Amino acid sequence: MPAQPQRPAPGGPDEVRKALADVSYLADEGLSTVVYLALRLRRPLLLEGEAGVGKTELAKALARWSGGELLRIQCYEGIDAAQAVYEWDYSRQLLHVRTAEARAQASGGAVPDSLEDELYTERFLVRRPVLAAITAPATGPAPVLLVDEVDRADDEFEAFLLEMLSDYAVTVPELGTFRAAVPPIVVITSNRTRDLHDALKRRCLYHWVEHPGFEQEARIVALRAPEAGIVLAREVASAVERIRQLGLYKPPGVAESIDWARSIAALGRTSLDEQAVALTLGAVVKYHEDAELIRANGMAGLAAAAARQRPASE
């Protein structure tokens, strides 16, 4: 059997959960099971959910677990296959042509016929994430291909993605076909701003990532912002839970909770009082109107409610 990049090979969902926790990602039972199946069945993983619930983070955690590189495609409206797969380094090619011409002129000879062949060699090939994932070296850890926010891309890109996920092969006309010996680990995320095509969804294992509950969020904040301490982590989680019910333009996600805890800890504070909230509000809300709403609703109330979380029940 030919050598392949080493993928994580967990025995079951519980192993996945433990391995992810070891790289600072707390996954619930559902997500652990889906990740286990994705690795075992060698299928891409499609994660849908609101912003800030940890979809992109999971891909990063998988890369830390496998020890391989995270190859990231950030989708945007109008992204085409070239940005995802490969491109020729045109500027260098042009430079090469000009140099050859100048050299020929100086020596009084002619431009060699082999010039065109020289231009289309690996030397001038820019490998973008998909090609890099497919041609990952056989010895070494498996990379993780992350297609982030695929709902921002358009139908043509989805069609290309579907084709690529079917046979994991890329054809560069001048060089030949590159094929992956083993399908790479693929994670696709979407913020659900539009429906993705059924064909793409069928190709993947699907999971809707929910906001974590209070206990889980407190644990996540404590794990990712250890400088804050468990008490502050719980207070922050409680305050954020209340903030989410206020009807903000942009309710904070888990990422904002972590940032908030880090900000408060960076100021040398260990608890969430009214002044701490006032100073660090920008870490958790990013709209002027939202900040006004929180101030109007009474930051004292937030702090008091958070304080009711002490002492933490471990």
Place this chain on the structure above:
Amino acid sequence: MPEATTGSAAPERLAVAFAHVLRESGIGVSPDATVTFAQALAAVGLGSRPGVYWAGRATLVNRREDVVAYDRAFSAFWLDRRAVQAATATRQVAAVSDDGERPADGPPTGTPDGERVLTVRYSRREVLRTKDFAAYTAAELAETQALMASISLRGASRRSRRRRRGRPADRWPDLRRSLRRGLADGGELVLRERLRRSERPRRVVLLCDVSGSMDVYARALLRFLHVAVAGRAGVEAFTIGTRLTRITRELRRPDPDTALARAALAVTDWSGGTRLGSELREFNTRWGAPGMARGAVVVILSDGWDRGEPDLLAREMRRLSLMAHKVIWVNPLKAAPGYAPLARGMAAALPYVDDFLEGHSVASLQALAEVVAGSPGTAELSRLPISG
């Protein structure tokens, strides 16, 4: 944790049977999904109930909305193999009667617009085109489908980041094509090929009020919604009543009757009251802000009669206007003689509306289509500066 009551049944047979149950519950399951599910079952083993649950959810469900039906089917199938009827629950349509505010001037009844123009050779089709929806008979409502089908909601174009082949005078040099052509010519390399931005039509979002006061218009406007959604890609449709319901998927069928029947099943708050502000907030938070409203043309079809707080509506309209390319308000009552936007909701929302249009007849919907496409229509109001 109850053991799976599977006896000696093979995973494949169970997978097929469960997929069948899911299809009965209305979740579309393709054959290759069933195969994947069987593989997943083999991987997690049948002994663990959470394992089986998540294996099914990852492979057979690919929309968040289907999770509820999946849960029901799962309980019925795996815990009690006999009672599978629970999986096919009947939908409850709640009819909330609204005996509250009816507008003082009332929707125009009686005189169809066609009577104003006294032309002997006025065709029937033309009469129908300008007739107020409130005065339609059932037969005319069905007939109007053909008229509506001719309205195309093209939507204004926006420049896309995609580049495509352009003319020599365009801005960006196309290195790839220039290089290939230069080499083919065997020598002189001139950057002749150019690129230009391609255009794509803007997304259009339609929010239709289906509350009691809009009842007579909603029937006709829903047909318009169907024509819009089925006509081109990138159109989203929602209904607003006591709740916000997305009906884009249901309407995306070529046959109008099927589409409207499916939409009617999905919407459970027909003819109730309206809470425009809170429903708009839900739209903004769940769909609009994450990206659906960005750079889009948003059309609100409502008479503005609202039970909620005007302040909330104003706030959410402001938020929407900051994200959308254009906000259009279509009011069926506007064409009534003597109409003035006095209703609290309407007055609160107007400062944030780019175009305030009539919406009582096919002709007015054609005018709407023109405004959406961005051709010069009369902009009724300019955005007022926000104070306070």
